[in-house]
Amino acid sequence: MIQLCNIGKVYDNGAPALHDINLKIPSGDFVYITGSSGAGKSTLLRLLYCADRPSRGQILMGERNITRLRPRSVALLRREIGFVFQDFKLLNKRTVFENVALPLQVQGLAKQEIQSRVYQLLQYVGLEYKLQRKPLELSGGEQQRVAIARAMIVRPRVLLADEPTGNLDSDLAIEIMEMFTRINHEGTTVLLATHDRELLDRFPRRTIVLKGGHIVSDTLPQTAEETPSKEEAI
Ligand SMILES: Nc1ncnc2c1ncn2[C@@H]1O[C@H](COP(=O)(O)OP(=O)(O)OP(=O)(O)O)[C@@H](O)[C@H]1O
Ligand SMILES: [Mg+2]
Numbered sequence: 001m002i003q004l005c006n007i008g009k010v011y012d013n014g015a016p017a018l019h020d021i022n023l024k025i026p027s028g029d030f031v032y033i034t035g036s037s038g039a040g041k042s043t044l045l046r047l048l049y050c051a052d053r054p055s056r057g058q059i060l061m062g063e064r065n066i067t068r069l070r071p072r073s074v075a076l077l078r079r080e081i082g083f084v085f086q087d088f089k090l091l092n093k094r095t096v097f098e099n100v101a102l103p104l105q106v107q108g109l110a111k112q113e114i115q116s117r118v119y120q121l122l123q124y125v126g127l128e129y130k131l132q133r134k135p136l137e138l139s140g141g142e143q144q145r146v147a148i149a150r151a152m153i154v155r156p157r158v159l160l161a162d163e164p165t166g167n168l169d170s171d172l173a174i175e176i177m178e179m180f181t182r183i184n185h186e187g188t189t190v191l192l193a194t195h196d197r198e199l200l201d202r203f204p205r206r207t208i209v210l211k212g213g214h215i216v217s218d219t220l221p222q223t224a225e226e227t228p229s230k231e232e233a234i
Contacts, residue, residue, distance in 0.1 A: 004047075006040060020214070023215070027189055033193040079156070084161040086163040173198075
């Protein structure tokens with residue numbers, strides 16, 4: 001379970017980005033964070049990744065309070081969290097293999113184990129035949145799959161993805177979404193920030209809508225048997 005309790009975030013320049021966010025996300029859930037540009041989606045994900053600290057409130061991940069971790073504890077926490085950045089953030093001078101291997105090298109794993117895990121995961125995302133290529137020799141969708149593989153290589157319990165389909169055409173976006181669905185079915189909690197209404201409609205999931213740093217709605221998808229919306233529909 002991930003819990004945010006009274007989370008507020010004010011950036012150094014004084015802009016309030018999140019106000020009094022209270023949220024519970026059970027393990028194994030797949031949740032969208034949506035809302036217009038500037039609503040606070042990336043800020044929320046960055047707080048969960050400890051890339052930034054909340055100005056107030058607490059974040060719990062399982063039993064652990066991750067609100068004010070020391071750098072060493074942040075590094076440990078990130079072994080359990082994968083982050084897929086909107087702009088991929090791949091190292092363009094490194095090969096696909098090296099990009100995906102990097103988090104395991106940082107952890108100091110043995111070379112042989114790194115090789116077999118990276119190869120296995122690149123097979124999973126369908127890129128094992130491109131492992132010696134460099135990112136700029138790949139299509140946007142392929143680069144995105146490398147970014148997902150890099151996030152997944154640590155076998156995270158939680159996967160955070162910031163607009164992971166933002167730069168892709170709709171066929172590729174669907175392919176990437178199917179991959180996230182598969183990852184989620186294998187037990188990983190997924191939080192995905194997106195603007196993309198088409199995806200929200202096509203892959204209905206619990207959807208949290210932010211506006212001006214507030215949660216304005218938090219709804220479950222409608223099913224044939226029930227309409228369990230927690231609050232009024234978006
Ligand atoms: N590093 C920063 N310094 C100061 N203000 C920031 C910073 N990052 C974000 N903000 C501000 O915080 C608010 C929320 O930004 P955030 O990036 O979380 O929005 P978003 O919902 O992800 O938007 P987008 O859809 O454009 O990615 C915005 O008003 C933004 O200008
Ligand atoms: Mg953003």
